[in-house]
Amino acid sequence: MASREDEFEPYVALPRYLSQYPPIIDEALTATSQLQSKTVHECLPLLNAVNNPSSNPFDFDEYGLPYLQRQEHIDFVRDGLGELPASFVGLDASRPWLFYWSLLSLYLLGQNLQPLQLSLIKTVRPLQNANGGFGGGQGHLSHLAPTYAVILALAMVGGDDAYSLVDRKAMWGWLGRLKQPDGGFRVCEDGEEDVRGSYCALVAITLLDLPWDLPHDAPARSAGYHDFRDGLGEHLSRCQTHEGGISASPSNEAHGAYAFCALACLCILGPPQEIITKYLNINSLARWLSARQYAPEGGFAGRTNKVVDGCYSHWIGGCWPLLEAALRGPRLDADTAPSELPKRMFSTEGLTRYILGCCQASTGGLRDKPSKRPDAYHTCYNLAGLSMANYQHSYSVEELRAANFQPSTWHVHRDKMFGQFSDANEKDEDQIAAINPVYVIPYHAISSMQHWFSKDQTLFE
Amino acid sequence: MPPTSTSTTTLLPPEAKPPKSKSQPYYSVHPSWQDVVPIAQVDQAGALAAIAYSPRYSEAMSYLRSVMADTEVSERALALTEDLISMNPAHYTVWIYRMRVLRGMWTGAKAAKVDEADEKQEAGDEAGEIDEALWQNIQRELKWLDEVSFRNLKNYQIWHHRHALVDLLPSTPDTTAFTASTPSQSTETTTSDRHKKASTAAPLTEATKTRLLKLVASEQTFLAQILSLDTKNYHVWSYRQWLCMRFPSFLLPSYTSETPSSVAGTYRSHPEVAAIDAMILDDLRNNSAWSHRYFILFGHHELTYSNIHGVILKNVNEERLLHKAGLVDMPLIEAEIEYTKQEIRKAPMNGSSWNYLRGLLSHSALDISTTRDFCEEFLGPEKDLWMDQYVDVESEDSETGEKQTERQQIGVRSSHAVEWLSEIYAAEGTEEGRRRAKECLRSLGEKWDIIRMGYWDFLGEKMEEEWKQKDA
Numbered sequence: 001m002a003s004r005e006d007e008f009e010p011y012v013a014l015p016r017y018l019s020q021y022p023p024i025i026d027e028a029l030t031a032t033s034q035l036q037s038k039t040v041h042e043c044l045p046l047l048n049a050v051n052n053p054s055s056n057p058f059d060f061d062e063y064g065l066p067y068l069q070r071q072e073h074i075d076f077v078r079d080g081l082g083e084l085p086a087s088f089v090g091l092d093a094s095r096p097w098l099f100y101w102s103l104l105s106l107y108l109l110g111q112n113l114q115p116l117q118l119s120l121i122k123t124v125r126p127l128q129n130a131n132g133g134f135g136g137g138q139g140h141l142s143h144l145a146p147t148y149a150v151i152l153a154l155a156m157v158g159g160d161d162a163y164s165l166v167d168r169k170a171m172w173g174w175l176g177r178l179k180q181p182d183g184g185f186r187v188c189e190d191g192e193e194d195v196r197g198s199y200c201a202l203v204a205i206t207l208l209d210l211p212w213d214l215p216h217d218a219p220a221r222s223a224g225y226h227d228f229r230d231g232l233g234e235h236l237s238r239c240q241t242h243e244g245g246i247s248a249s250p251s252n253e254a255h256g257a258y259a260f261c262a263l264a265c266l267c268i269l270g271p272p273q274e275i276i277t278k279y280l281n282i283n284s285l286a287r288w289l290s291a292r293q294y295a296p297e298g299g300f301a302g303r304t305n306k307v308v309d310g311c312y313s314h315w316i317g318g319c320w321p322l323l324e325a326a327l328r329g330p331r332l333d334a335d336t337a338p339s340e341l342p343k344r345m346f347s348t349e350g351l352t353r354y355i356l357g358c359c360q361a362s363t364g365g366l367r368d369k370p371s372k373r374p375d376a377y378h379t380c381y382n383l384a385g386l387s388m389a390n391y392q393h394s395y396s397v398e399e400l401r402a403a404n405f406q407p408s409t410w411h412v413h414r415d416k417m418f419g420q421f422s423d424a425n426e427k428d429e430d431q432i433a434a435i436n437p438v439y440v441i442p443y444h445a446i447s448s449m450q451h452w453f454s455k456d457q458t459l460f461e
Numbered sequence: 462m463p464p465t466s467t468s469t470t471t472l473l474p475p476e477a478k479p480p481k482s483k484s485q486p487y488y489s490v491h492p493s494w495q496d497v498v499p500i501a502q503v504d505q506a507g508a509l510a511a512i513a514y515s516p517r518y519s520e521a522m523s524y525l526r527s528v529m530a531d532t533e534v535s536e537r538a539l540a541l542t543e544d545l546i547s548m549n550p551a552h553y554t555v556w557i558y559r560m561r562v563l564r565g566m567w568t569g570a571k572a573a574k575v576d577e578a579d580e581k582q583e584a585g586d587e588a589g590e591i592d593e594a595l596w597q598n599i600q601r602e603l604k605w606l607d608e609v610s611f612r613n614l615k616n617y618q619i620w621h622h623r624h625a626l627v628d629l630l631p632s633t634p635d636t637t638a639f640t641a642s643t644p645s646q647s648t649e650t651t652t653s654d655r656h657k658k659a660s661t662a663a664p665l666t667e668a669t670k671t672r673l674l675k676l677v678a679s680e681q682t683f684l685a686q687i688l689s690l691d692t693k694n695y696h697v698w699s700y701r702q703w704l705c706m707r708f709p710s711f712l713l714p715s716y717t718s719e720t721p722s723s724v725a726g727t728y729r730s731h732p733e734v735a736a737i738d739a740m741i742l743d744d745l746r747n748n749s750a751w752s753h754r755y756f757i758l759f760g761h762h763e764l765t766y767s768n769i770h771g772v773i774l775k776n777v778n779e780e781r782l783l784h785k786a787g788l789v790d791m792p793l794i795e796a797e798i799e800y801t802k803q804e805i806r807k808a809p810m811n812g813s814s815w816n817y818l819r820g821l822l823s824h825s826a827l828d829i830s831t832t833r834d835f836c837e838e839f840l841g842p843e844k845d846l847w848m849d850q851y852v853d854v855e856s857e858d859s860e861t862g863e864k865q866t867e868r869q870q871i872g873v874r875s876s877h878a879v880e881w882l883s884e885i886y887a888a889e890g891t892e893e894g895r896r897r898a899k900e901c902l903r904s905l906g907e908k909w910d911i912i913r914m915g916y917w918d919f920l921g922e923k924m925e926e927e928w929k930q931k932d933a
């Protein structure tokens with residue numbers, strides 16, 4: 001246990017820095033500091049719940065952590081895939097996200113996704129447009145966000161019927177129209193350009209095994225580009241800010257969700273220790289990323305001076321394996337024992353306490369923070385963060401030397417797990433599943449999809 | 462859910478507006494829509510997360526699919542987009558189609574994609590003049606958009622729509638400084654890059670310049686209002702940054718002055734800087750405001766430089782290139798360092814101001830050691846790395862001789878200062894410096910910022926590694 005300043009033992013001795021107010025507090029009150037105090041105030045009772053006399057001690061593990069309410073979360077997610085009332089119309093353009101968030105949540109919770117294959121295929125087929133890509137709904141313009149979500153959801157359920165649904169040639173042409181003369185991608189035709197677009201585009205290209213060559217009619221060819229990757233690293237480097245973090249577009253503020261998209265995109269471009277250090281100042285990036293974790297809350301905030309939010313368990317938490325890989329390089333063999341694994345650069349204990357202690361809603365589902373309602377988005381990204389805290393991901397020298405090095409060939413290590421997941425005797429279905437840190441779906445889902453599409457290259461000749 | 466439309470500025474006469482009721486059909490019974498064959502959604506039985514749409518929404522979507530399939534440009538198509546936006550403002554397709562319809566109506570084109578349209582419609586751009594009708598149209602749409610924006614503060618399609626609208630206006634001569642150069646265009650440059658790449662657009666006529674200035678001023682007012690309601694809204698700030706790049710000579714202090722020399726004497730009265738000053742005065746922890754400050758004073762030079770040269774500025778050696786290019790305004794840097802130090806003293810735990818200070822140092826390639834005395838201020842008089850922020854100090858009343866304890870702030874007041882000092886001491890190159898550097902990291906990991914212990918340990922190991930190499 002990492003606690004260096006334990007107090008006397010009430011029931012379970014919690015580390016002081018994760019259960020009490022921070023050691024230094026500024027006097028100057030502003031709206032930001034008031035919101036921060038309010039957030040700490042709403043988290044502290046939950047972080048200390050195990051020592052509350054009215055709590056049931058059987059609800060907590062030996063580290064004083066509430067158990068993952070697996071079945072409640074599964075029920076919550078399944079409900080969310082059923083029919084939604086008219087008041088959900090605001091989600092009409094982002095329904096594909098619901099499929100992805102829900103499927104990934106179920107997978108992380110140990111559920112078999114096979115039974116959802118047919119209904120997913122039926123649901124997403126009408127969202128594809130003849131001129132390439134998927135829209136948020138029927139008749140909606142193709143957009144990289146729903147396209148990303150649909151491809152990942154199809155990869156998760158897998159199978160010939162799921163894969164063959166995608167019109168790859170049209171997709172390739174459409175992506176060509178989104179590539180911009182500054183190296184980045186628009187999210188849709190006439191839409192905005194930001195690093196989400198770049199990440200989603202590269203995920204689509206590599207999962208569907210599309211050619212890297214730009215289509216002949218791609219407007220970016222007139223800017224001297226021939227390949228989807230041209231100018232992309234340079235573009236992403238311009239999104240790193242004076243704070244060290246990464247923004248949506250050059251000139252904007254550093255933000256956790258965009259940082260993840262940019263790092264994951266770079267990891268598709270090449271091996272992290274080469275590509276991330278080539279395009280980013282890795283020291284200032286590490287500093288900014290590390291400063292996103294707060295105590296006593298334990299969770300991550302997306303930007304400097306914002307409050308913690310459960311979804312950054314993934315957006316920030318998901319940056320860590322990528323940055324760790326970049327800093328270490330290919331060092332770990334596939335069979336490295338947990339005790340031999342390097343130390344993590346963020347507090348897995350803090351993150352786990354925040355997710356399990358503050359973000360689980362008693363009704364099922366996970367949330368932003370205790371005062372917010374749970375939803376599919378926060379359920380998915382809290383669980384993904386929990387997974388990142390419990391596994392390490394790396395690649396070996398042999399993999400690096402292989403001709404087609406790519407993030408799907410990374411491997412996963414069970415870390416020295418913290419709390420209830422640490423018991424080696426527990427069955428697989430009591431664990432949280434591991435996922436690939438770049439594509440944010442299971443490893444096998446990536447390789448199966450890529451393999452299936454690699455058999456058909458004649459399409460582009 | 463967002464409220465339904467109560468808009469007063471609309472492009473439609475009131476009697477032509479769809480009813481608010483969501484249960485009654487409208488388009489299928491309205492005389493002006495009889496020639497359109499709606500395209501219904503395919504059967505959703507068994508679909509995942511299917512939304513039980515209200516009859517009105519479903520109907521409007523069916524008509525939208527139909528008019529979009531025809532790329533129809535018409536008043537009724539515009540009204541349909543307004544109706545759908547009132548029911549679902551997060552509907553990106555409707556926003557983009559609306560913009561295509563507007564372009565079509567204003568230029569007589571089909572509602573084609575921008576890329577496919579003959580030319581980017583910048584009416585009168587060659588003459589540096591704004592077309593009167595276009596100007597009026599943009600004003601009207603912006604007014605409508607203002608109201609939608611206030612009702613939907615978290616929506617972000619609105620901001621892209623605004624961007625697309627304002628982008629129809631002529632460029633000022635230096636707009637293109639921010640366009641990334643592509644491989645074929647990169648050029649050799651020597652001395653000052655400040656106004657490089659200027660002049661692809663024709664000079665503006667006085668009348669046009671006046672209009673654009675008016676627009677920029679009203680945008681600043683509108684942004685101030687929106688940001689007062691939602692001070693850190695990412696999309697609003699991103700739009701503001703785009704606007705600065707779109708009209709640099711109106712919004713960026715170093716472009717405003719005719720001479721490219723120091724703006725240090727006057728920059729605080731520049732409207733964009735003054736607006737940020739006010740926001741930081743209101744909440745010195747508003748990181749969005751600090752980020753914008755960095756961008757308008759320094760970041761834009763870095764972008765321009767890397768756009769022109771294709772160089773990635775990511776470490777001090779590369780940042781020295783900014784000096785060579787004459788892009789570092791040292792008097793301005795010094796003024797900002799002083800300003801920031803004052804802000805840090807007000808709230809020593811404020812990460813935003815410390816990050817800003819770091820940005821100033823790296824932009825100007827100044828050594829972090831120059832801040833040693835400043836950082837040590839936050840250790841308290843004893844310079845004790847371990848002393849609690851507040852200490853109960855016992856004293857004796859000089860008159861009564863009574864003992865009393867008083868809480869005094871004489872310990873460590875900023876973990877950021879301790880972090881900086883670890884770097885500063887380490888760079889001193891002495892044994893004592895190394896010892897103190899390690900002590901700083903140890904106090905961070907064991908007392909001040911324990912949750913980041915993994916990071917402090919990593920820095921410690923990196924430091925040892927570097928020393929080993931130096932000593933070898």
Ligand SMILES: [Zn+2]
Pocket residue numbers: 309310311312368378
């Ligand atoms: Zn969130």
